[in-house]
Amino acid sequence: MSATPAAGSTTAHVLLGLLAAGPRHGYELKRAHDERLPRAKPLAYGQVYATLGRLQRDGLVTAVGQDQAGGPERTSYALTPAGRAQLDSWLERIETPAPYVTSTLLAKVAVALLVADADKARTYLVAQRRAHVERLRELTAVKTAPGADLGAVIAADFAIVHLDADLRWLQTTLERVANTHGEVRS
Missing domain, CATH: 1.10.10.10 (Winged helix-like DNA-binding domain superfamily/Winged helix DNA-binding domain)
Structure with missing residues (x-):
């Protein structure tokens, strides 16, 4: 047993x-x-x-x-x-940071850059960034709701930090796509 x-x-x-x-x-x-x-x-x-x-x-x-x-x-x-x-x-037990990044977002961006031109990749990245910003707004509303449950606030904080990291990565990726293709738009 x-x-x-x-x-x-x-x-x-x-x-x-x-x-x-x-x-x-x-x-x-x-x-x-x-x-x-x-x-x-x-x-x-x-x-x-x-x-x-x-x-x-x-x-x-x-x-x-x-x-x-x-x-x-x-x-x-x-x-x-x-x-x-x-x-x-x-x-x-302390959680060991994951040795590999496994994310559908990363996979989609990598594939978009492989199979699409810079404009299509940029369009995907901008749309994804908009979706992340909208989700941040929703989670912020959860945190600031009157009488919000502590568990809900902690879960929202966790998600917000991860979304923020994704947003920073999306912006960096947009800049890299623009630089690689001699562009300055984002």
Whole structure:
């Protein structure tokens, strides 16, 4: 029996963290995930239950009861001491910066520069920059909304910093395209 979720299994560790607050069933875990990580990709119910099954198999969570309040029977799960130790270990590990950049944005720009002329590449870059600026406005509105949830603000901050880095890179790339082709427009 392994007591370690698969390497890179962020979902398993997030579920362990949500269970640290007390027992919950899968529906509650999915809802709590989506509320606490509002800018993350929402979890599918199937993913929640499959992950709970693996965590239970590995002794990191245990079923603690059944509930059928107005719907289908739901099993509640609780964190085991081994699960808490695994969660603490995961939280203490420093994340290594990724050795490779994997981004659809980078791939599209690289391909656009390979297959398109400078004007088409520039058009794509400018359109992408506009989309990034619009998303920055949306996220700023989330942060400044009256009574904004701390989790939503932190998630918005994270996304804004990444969008800002993308915008700086897009501008640098536009300048490089212009310089390579003897242009000064951007």
